[in-house]
Amino acid sequence: MKKNKSFHSLVVHAGGNLSKHYGAISTPIFNASTFAFPDAEKGSAIHEGDIPGFFYSRINNPTQEALEAAMVELEYGEACIAFSSGMAAISGALLTYLKPGDHLVAPESIYASTSGLLNYLDSLGIEVSFIDATQPANYQQAILDNTKLFYMESPANPTLKLCDIQAISSIAREHQIRTILDNTFATPYNQNPINFGVDSVVHSMTKYIGGHADILGGILIGSNDLVEKCRWNINKLFGGVPSPLTCWLALRGIKTLALRMEKHNLNALTVANFLETHPKVKKVHYPGLASHPQHDLAKKQMRGFGGMIAFDVGGVNEGQQLVNHVNLCTLAVSLGDVSTLIQHSASMTHASVPKDVREKAGITDGLIRLSVGIEDANDIVGDLDLALSKIH
Numbered sequence: 189m190k191k192n193k194s195f196h197s198l199v200v201h202a203g204g205n206l207s208k209h210y211g212a213i214s215t216p217i218f219n220a221s222t223f224a225f226p227d228a229e230k231g232s233a234i235h236e237g238d239i240p241g242f243f244y245s246r247i248n249n250p251t252q253e254a255l256e257a258a259m260v261e262l263e264y265g266e267a268c269i270a271f272s273s274g275m276a277a278i279s280g281a282l283l284t285y286l287k288p289g290d291h292l293v294a295p296e297s298i299y300a301s302t303s304g305l306l307n308y309l310d311s312l313g314i315e316v317s318f319i320d321a322t323q324p325a326n327y328q329q330a331i332l333d334n335t336k337l338f339y340m341e342s343p344a345n346p347t348l349k350l351c352d353i354q355a356i357s358s359i360a361r362e363h364q365i366r367t368i369l370d371n372t373f374a375t376p377y378n379q380n381p382i383n384f385g386v387d388s389v390v391h392s393m394t395k396y397i398g399g400h401a402d403i404l405g406g407i408l409i410g411s412n413d414l415v416e417k418c419r420w421n422i423n424k425l426f427g428g429v430p431s432p433l434t435c436w437l438a439l440r441g442i443k444t445l446a447l448r449m450e451k452h453n454l455n456a457l458t459v460a461n462f463l464e465t466h467p468k469v470k471k472v473h474y475p476g477l478a479s480h481p482q483h484d485l486a487k488k489q490m491r492g493f494g495g496m497i498a499f500d501v502g503g504v505n506e507g508q509q510l511v512n513h514v515n516l517c518t519l520a521v522s523l524g525d526v527s528t529l530i531q532h533s534a535s536m537t538h539a540s541v542p543k544d545v546r547e548k549a550g551i552t553d554g555l556i557r558l559s560v561g562i563e564d565a566n567d568i569v570g571d572l573d574l575a576l577s578k579i580h
Contacts, residue, residue, distance in 0.1 A: 195262075195377060196446040203258025203439055209250075217436045218250040237420060247424060251432040255439050256407075259397075262376040262442070263389050265409035269419050270435060274372065274392025275301050276428035277406025281368055281390055282306075284418045285337050288313030293330040294339040295321030297347045297549040300538050302370070306339070322482065324355040331363055340386070341370040346498050346533050346557035347550040348373075348473040350482040353489050357385030372396070372524070377449035378492040388414060395524030396495075399441040399448055405430045448526065451562040452495030458565040459558070459572070463499050468506075468576045470554065473498040495560045496523060498533075502554040506579050507532040510556060513578040516563065516571035523559035528568050531557050 209216055223242040225231030234241030242248055256268035271277040282305070286292060294306055296318040306316045315334070319326040327338055338360045342351040353369065360367045368388045369381040375396045381389050388410030391397055398405065408418060423429055430438075453476075460474035472479070475486035476493030486493060501507055510532070511519045517530040521537055531537060533555045538546050547553075560568060 198261060199258075199442050199445045202261045202442060203254040203256075205254065205257075209254075215251060215254045215436060215439055217432045219432050220249070221245050237416070245432070246427055246429050247419065249432050249435070251435040251439075252430060255430075255435040255442075258439060258442055259376075259391075259407050259409055262445075263371070263409045264380055264382050265389065265411075267412045267415035268407060268409045269415045269423065270393075270430050270438075271406035271408065271423070272428045272430050272434075273404045274390070274394055274406040275305065276426075277390045277392070277408045278302055278368075278370070279305055280406075280418050280422040280426070280428065281388055281408050281410070281414075282309065282314075282337070282339075283422050284414060285366055285368070286314050289334060290336040291315040291317065291332045291334045292337040292339055293317050293319060293327050293335060295319065295341055295344060295349070295351070296545075297321070297344045297349050297551070298339075298341050299345040299370070300541055302341070303541070321351050321356075322349050324352045324359060327356050328359050331365070335363070335365055338365055338367045339369075340367065340381075341373075342379075342381075343373045343475060343494060343496065345373060346496075346537070346555065348475060348480070348496060348498050349550065350475060350485050350489075352485055353381050353384040353386060357387075360387075361385065373494055373496050374490060375445065375449055375494070375524075377446055378453070378494055379490045382409070384489060387411065393438050393441075394522065396445065396449065396452075397441055397524075398438050399444065399524060399526060400437075401522065401525040401527070403434045403437045403441075405434050405438055448562055449492065449495070452560060453492040455562065455565040455568060456495045456497055456560040457493065459560050459568055460497050462569045463497070463572070466573070466576055468501060468579050470500040470502055472500075473550075497558040497560060499556050499558065500552050500554045501556060501576070501579060504532075504534055504553045507554045507556055508535060509579045510575050513575040514571055515574075516567055517558070517575075523557070525559065526562045528561035528563060528571075529559040533557050 233239045259268045317330045340351040391407040393405040517528045
C-alpha cells in the first residue's frame with residue numbers, strides 16, 4: 189500500500205500480504221513456537237539474522253511480522269518491533285538507547301508507570317532530569333555532556349499537555365541527541381511524530397490500536413538499526429514478546445482505527461464543550477478547546493484532538509463522588525476502548541506518586557481522566573451531567 193493513500197484505506201490493508209499468506213484476507217495466526225529449517229546452512233543464516241526467516245517466536249513470528257509491517261506504514265518509520273505490553277516497548281527502547289553513565293530528559297507530566305521506570309533507571313546508573321516539557325527551551329537547558337536521549341509524551345497522560353515535537357526534535361538533532369515520543373493518546377490517525385523529526389515512536393497497543401480492551405501489547409517504531417538491536421538483544425534476552433493471537437487482534441483493531449478515531453474525536457470535542465460550561469467543573473484540559481493553552485500547537489501538529497479529556501472537579505471527595513455515580517461510563521483504568529472509561533487519577537493511577545510531585549505535574553486532587561468511547565455523545569453527556577449533579 190502506497191503512503192499517498194488515505195489513512196482510511198491504509199489501515200484496512202496495512203501489513204497484509206496475500207501472496208505470502210496463501211491468499212488469506214485475514215492474516216493467519218501462526219500459533220507456533222518453533223520453525224523448521226530447510227537445511228543447516230540456511231538455518232544458521234536465519235538464526236544469525238543474516239537472511240529473512242523464522243526459527244523461534246521469541247525473536248519473531250509471521251503474525252507479529254505482519255503487525256510490525258502495518259505499524260511501519262501507519263507511522264512512516266523504517267522498522268518496528270512488537271512487545272508484550274506498552275511498558276515493555278518503552279523499557280526496550282530505553283535499554284537499547286542508553287547505558288550506565290548516560291543522561292536523559294523527560295516530561296514531569298507523564299504516565300505514572302513510565303515515570304516509575306525512569307526513576308528506576310537511576311539504580312542502573314542512568315541519570316534522568318524531569319522538566320516542564322511544554323517549553324522546548326527546558327529541554328535545551330537540561331542538556332548535560334552525557335545527555336543521550338529526549339523522551340516525550342504528547343498529549344501527556346493524564347494532563348493532556350503537549351510537546352512542541354518539531355522544536356524539541358530540532359534541538360535534539362543540533363546536539364546529536366536521540367528522541368522518543370509516546371504517541372498512545374494521539375494514535376497514528378491524529379499525529380505522526382516521525383514526520384516532525386522524532387527518531388522513534390512507542391505505543392501501548394493495549395489502547396487505541398487494539399481498541400477493544402482485550403489485549404496487552406506495545407510497539408516501537410524507529411530505525412532499522414534500533415529495532416534490530418532491540419530484537420536481538422532486549423527482546424531475545426528479556427523475552428517481552430507478544431503472542432501471535434495478540435498480534436492478530438491488534439491487526440484486526442487497526443482495520444477499524446480510522447473509523448473509531450473519527451468517532452472518538454467527535455465525541456470528545458462534544459463532551460469537552462459540555463464540561464467547560466458546567467458549574468461543577470473547575471477546569472477542562474482538552475487540546476481541541478480554544479481555551480487549552482496549547483490549542484494552536486495542537487492544530488499545527490495534530491490532525492485531530494483525540495478521545496482523551498482531563499477535567500477537575502475540585503478535590504478527592506468530589507472526584508470519587510463523580511466516578512461513583514456514573515452509569516454509562518465505566519469506572520476503570522486504561523483507555524482507548526470503544527466504551528467510555530473514567531477514573532479519578534489521584535486515588536487510582538497516580539495514587540503512588542507523592543502529592544507534591546503529582547501536583548507539580550498538574551495532576552490535582554480533583555482531576556478526572558475520561559477516555560471518551562464511541563457511544564452516542566448525548567448519552568455520554570447525559571451520564572456525566574447526572575453524575576455531576578450528585579457532587580455535594
